[in-house]
Amino acid sequence: MALTREQVAHVARLARLSFTDEELDRFAHQLSDILAYADQVTALATEDVPPTSHALPLKNVFRPDEIGPCLPQEKALSTAPEIEQGRFRVPRIMEAP
Amino acid sequence: MSELWELSAAEIGFMIARKETSARAVVDAHLSRIESLDEAVNAFLTLTPDLARATADDVDAKIAAGEKLGPLAGVPLALKDILCIDGVRTTAGSKILENYRPPYDATVVQKLREAGVPIVGKANLDEFAMGSSTENSAYGPSHNPWDLARVPGGSSGGSAAAVSAGFAPLGIGTDTGGSIRQPASLCGVVGVKPTYGLVSRYGVLAFASSLDQVGPFARTVKDAALLLEAIAGHDRMDATSIPDDVPGYAEGLESGVKGLRIGVVSDWIAGEGVQSGVTERVRTAIEALSGLGAEIGEISLPSFRYALSAYYLIAPAECSSNLARYDGVRWGLRARDAKDVVEMNVRSRTEGFGDEVKRRIMLGTYALSAGYYDAYYGKAQQVRTLVIRDFEKAYERFDVLLGPTSPTTAFKIGEKADDPLAMYLNDVFTIPSNLAGAAAISLPCGLADDGLPVGLQLLGPPQSERLLFRAAYAYEQARGPVPAPPLWVTS
Numbered sequence: 001m002a003l004t005r006e007q008v009a010h011v012a013r014l015a016r017l018s019f020t021d022e023e024l025d026r027f028a029h030q031l032s033d034i035l036a037y038a039d040q041v042t043a044l045a046t047e048d049v050p051p052t053s054h055a056l057p058l059k060n061v062f063r064p065d066e067i068g069p070c071l072p073q074e075k076a077l078s079t080a081p082e083i084e085q086g087r088f089r090v091p092r093i094m095e096a097p
Numbered sequence: 098m099s100e101l102w103e104l105s106a107a108e109i110g111f112m113i114a115r116k117e118t119s120a121r122a123v124v125d126a127h128l129s130r131i132e133s134l135d136e137a138v139n140a141f142l143t144l145t146p147d148l149a150r151a152t153a154d155d156v157d158a159k160i161a162a163g164e165k166l167g168p169l170a171g172v173p174l175a176l177k178d179i180l181c182i183d184g185v186r187t188t189a190g191s192k193i194l195e196n197y198r199p200p201y202d203a204t205v206v207q208k209l210r211e212a213g214v215p216i217v218g219k220a221n222l223d224e225f226a227m228g229s230s231t232e233n234s235a236y237g238p239s240h241n242p243w244d245l246a247r248v249p250g251g252s253s254g255g256s257a258a259a260v261s262a263g264f265a266p267l268g269i270g271t272d273t274g275g276s277i278r279q280p281a282s283l284c285g286v287v288g289v290k291p292t293y294g295l296v297s298r299y300g301v302l303a304f305a306s307s308l309d310q311v312g313p314f315a316r317t318v319k320d321a322a323l324l325l326e327a328i329a330g331h332d333r334m335d336a337t338s339i340p341d342d343v344p345g346y347a348e349g350l351e352s353g354v355k356g357l358r359i360g361v362v363s364d365w366i367a368g369e370g371v372q373s374g375v376t377e378r379v380r381t382a383i384e385a386l387s388g389l390g391a392e393i394g395e396i397s398l399p400s401f402r403y404a405l406s407a408y409y410l411i412a413p414a415e416c417s418s419n420l421a422r423y424d425g426v427r428w429g430l431r432a433r434d435a436k437d438v439v440e441m442n443v444r445s446r447t448e449g450f451g452d453e454v455k456r457r458i459m460l461g462t463y464a465l466s467a468g469y470y471d472a473y474y475g476k477a478q479q480v481r482t483l484v485i486r487d488f489e490k491a492y493e494r495f496d497v498l499l500g501p502t503s504p505t506t507a508f509k510i511g512e513k514a515d516d517p518l519a520m521y522l523n524d525v526f527t528i529p530s531n532l533a534g535a536a537a538i539s540l541p542c543g544l545a546d547d548g549l550p551v552g553l554q555l556l557g558p559p560q561s562e563r564l565l566f567r568a569a570y571a572y573e574q575a576r577g578p579v580p581a582p583p584l585w586v587t588s
Contacts, residue, residue, distance in 0.1 A: 008459070015417060015462040016424070016442045017455055031460060033518055038464075040406045041476050051478030052485060054307055054337070055293055055534025056559060061336040075200040081431035088426050093438045 002032040101126035103585070106172040106266040106320040113171040116160065120153035120171025124215050127173045131217065131264045134584065139239045140249075140259040141218035142178050143186050149173065149215035156213040168323050168347075170213030174267040175259035178219035179226055180311070181300040182206050189302045190224040190234040190252075193423050193430045193449025203300025204332045205269065205311055212327040217265050221255030224451045225420065226271055226304045228252050229279055229523040232514050233453040240510070241284060242584040243549055247507040250280030250523075253314070257284040260314045262584050267324050268314030273305050274408055275502075275527025277312045278539035282502035282552025285541045285579060287321045287569070288314050290527070292559040293534035294339040296325075297332035305415035306337075308408075308531045318540060318570045322346035325562065344563055350570040355390035357568060359383075360495030363395045364402070365526050372505045374545025379501045382542040382553045385575045386499075386568075396491050396498070400483035401529050407480035408528045409521055410464050410473045416454075417461030423449065456517060484532045492558050497568055500526055502539040502552030530556055538565045540572070541579045550579070 005021075008028045012019055019027060073086055082089040101109070101123050112118045128146050135141055156171040176182070179189045181199035183206075188194045202210070209216060223233035231239045231254035239254045241247040242262040249258040253270025257280035260268045270277040272290040281288025289312045296311040303309060313324035329343045361383060367376055387393050425431035425445030432444030450458070464473035491498060503523060513519045530537040535558055542553035553572070557565045 003463075007463075011459050011463045011466065014466060015458050016421075016439070016446050017450070017458065018443050018447045027456065027459060030456060030517055031463070034409060034456075034460060034521075035463075037518060037521075038406045038410050038473065038477075041403055041410065041480055042472050044403060044476065044480065046476060046479040046483070049479040049482050051475055052481040052532075053478055055481070055485065055532070056337075056339070058294065058337060058339075063333060071200060078200050079197060079428035081425060081429075090426055090438045091435050091441050 003028045003035065102130045102263040104266065105317050106169055106315060106323060107317070109172050109266060110168045110170060113156065113160065114166065120156040120215065121150065123171055124149045124153040124173055124217065127217055127265055134262060135264065137240060137245055138242060138258050138262050138584070139237055140175065140220055140255045140262060140264055142188055142190070142221050142236050142255070143219040145182070145185060145216055145218050148182070148185065149217045152210070152213060152215040167212045167327065169267070169327055172214055172267055173217045173265040174209065174214050174269065175218055175220045175256050175265040176206070176216050177222055177253050177256050177270045179222060179271055179302045180205055180269065182216065185219065187219065187302070188236070189226070190222045190236065191449065191451065191454070192235040193445070194428070195430065197428055199300070201300060204297035204334060205328045206300065208328050214267070214327070220253070220259055220268065223252035223254070224454050225302065225416070226252040226273055226276055227416070227453050227457055229275070229520050230513070231255060232510065233451055235451055238510055241507045242582040243285060243507060244583070246509055247549070248283065248510055250283035250503070250507065252276040254280045256314050257281055257286055257288065260284070260286045260316060261582055266316060266320060269311060269328070270314055271301060271309055271311050272531065273308045274412060274531050275524040277314065278502045278527050278537060278552065278554060279523055281314060281539045283507040283550065285550030285582065286314055286316055287318055287538065287540045288312065289321050289325055289562070290530060290537045291325060291329065291562060292339070292536045294337050295329050295560070295562070297335040297338050299332055299334035303419040305412040306419060307415060308412060318566060318573045319347055319350060321538070322350065322566045346562055346566050349563065350567055352567050353389065354386060354568050354571045357391045357497065358495045359386060359391045359393050359568070360396040360491055360498045361393060362498055362500040363397050365500035368504070370504050370522065371501065372545065374547060375501050375505065375551050378543045378545060378551040379553055382572060382576070383499065386572055389571055389575055394495065396495065398487040398491060400480065400487045403480045404484050404529045404532055405521065405525050407477040408524070408532060409460070410477035411481070413457040413461035414464050414474050415461065417458045417465065420454065420458055453517070481532045484529050488529070488533050488535060488558065497561070497564060498556040500554050502526060502554040506545050506547055506549035506551060526554060535559050536562050536565055538569050540569050542576065544580065
């Protein structure tokens with residue numbers, strides 16, 4: 001199926017990406033090509049086939065709920081673009097009242 | 098007398114253990130080769146000479162003190178730049194992680210430290226392991242040591258090129274849809290995609306979590322087996338890790354293939370888009386295996402023709418969710434002066450990600466969005482079941498399956514860069530093993546009529562690595578030495 005420029009712009013908003021008009025056109029074209037190829041899959045009759053999300057027969061993996069060593073706060077914050085008082089700092093989230 | 102950089106990992110390990118050379122001398126020989134030739138190859142994004150020398154010195158000190166070390170102690174390795182080393186820049190080939198220094202080691206890196214393996218550098222890759230040529234790296238493509246105008250394959254192209262060029266006898270890559278086997282094929286080296294869950298993914302930046310698997314590169318089958326032995330094993334830090342003991346992969350290599358039932362995947366041998374030179378080399382390899390006493394048959398696997406399209410729904414879907422973490426908050430690039438947090442997220446991601454990563458995030462977001470989930474992602478997961486069933490049926494008749502690794506030899510840099518779908522077709526023979534969580538190996542089977550290496554792929558069920566190594570080793574011995582890339586001769 002062919003994607004419109006508006007659909008691409010909508011998906012971009014969901015994915016937190018932004019594109020120029022030229023990029024929107026190019027992506028609409030390229031994604032449509034890839035989806036047309038993927039339509040081979042959608043056309044396949046698979047009614048009685050269960051889906052596989054994980055190829056190996058591993059079930060839920062549990063461990064005892066014990067406190068062990070973990071990354072110290074200082075190291076965990078060492079990669080952050082901005083920190084304040086031992087926390088990750090971000091730009092404003094809500095409008096000022 | 099061969100140069101140190103020409104030797105296999107097993108040979109180097111043996112010489113170091115017998116004090117015929119030192120780990121330090123081995124590391125220095127490889128570092129100086131990298132220094133003189135990597136400008137042309139661009140296999141590495143970051144060199145780690147201090148780390149490599151410190152590991153080598155530690156190995157030498159232990160040997161001087163009479164300690165018995167593992168077979169790879171002191172053997173240099175190129176690490177794909179998607180595995181974390183504590184404090185060492187780890188970019189995943191992306192601008193968004195240009196200055197990222199992870200605060201911890203991947204489990205594989207821990208195991209390599211324990212084995213005394215010096216890591217000489219972080220190897221180039223397609224951004225976040227998405228690609229088949231390394232052209233999607235934000236830091237420029239790597240070049241194939243067989244012809245510098247051609248790609249080394251991808252996504253682990255830097256690791257494959259490094260092993261092929263003699264920068265290190267060992268490499269580590271990741272294989273989500275063929276990203277170890279295809280570059281191994283294009284660079285004329287050995288590459289193994291282990292069973293899903295055999296090697297820990299802790300500390301490996303995630304792309305498609307139900308498919309990603311870490312594995313070895315080497316120039317010989319035995320070296321690849323030794324390296325897999327060193328990095329495999331259960332890890333409580335990875336919930337998808339297989340809770341079994343690791344068998345000795347380098348043991349029993351010489352048992353041969355007499356009576357081994359090998360199924361040739363007929364649709365792959367002379368399929369559409371398969372270069373005739375590739376078919377020819379693979380047929381010669383089949384004759385060699387037959388001559389060694391293997392029982393050769395043919396098999397057609399009908400679901401495999403849907404595997405590629407299923408993969409290009411599943412992998413992008415998982416990637417779109419995994420890469421949501423690059424939001425400019427906790428690590429990586431943050432766009433400056435955004436008016437609020439959403440603008441900061443959007444601008445950081447838009448500036449930080451390259452085109453192919455954006456394309457896959459978009460594709461995945463679309464395939465998972467309301468109204469399309471069942472038609473795309475759900476359907477692709479059903480195809481995955483069909484692929485697994487076809488494999489199971491095949492393994493009732495055969496012990497291993499065989500085909501080419503890649504439909505073509507190495508292509509020119511730029512040749513497919515503007516056609517995403519043409520690029521995706523590189524992975525058509527490698528993807529089924531990823532969908533099934535199964536094991537596969539690619540090893541050189543000579544040169545095509547264009548003078549470039551061809552890869553022979555052997556496929557087995559999950560946890561069949563020992564069998565695959567044994568079959569690959571038998572073929573390798575019968576084949577004899579492969580020619581060295583021109584880069585070996587001219588340097």
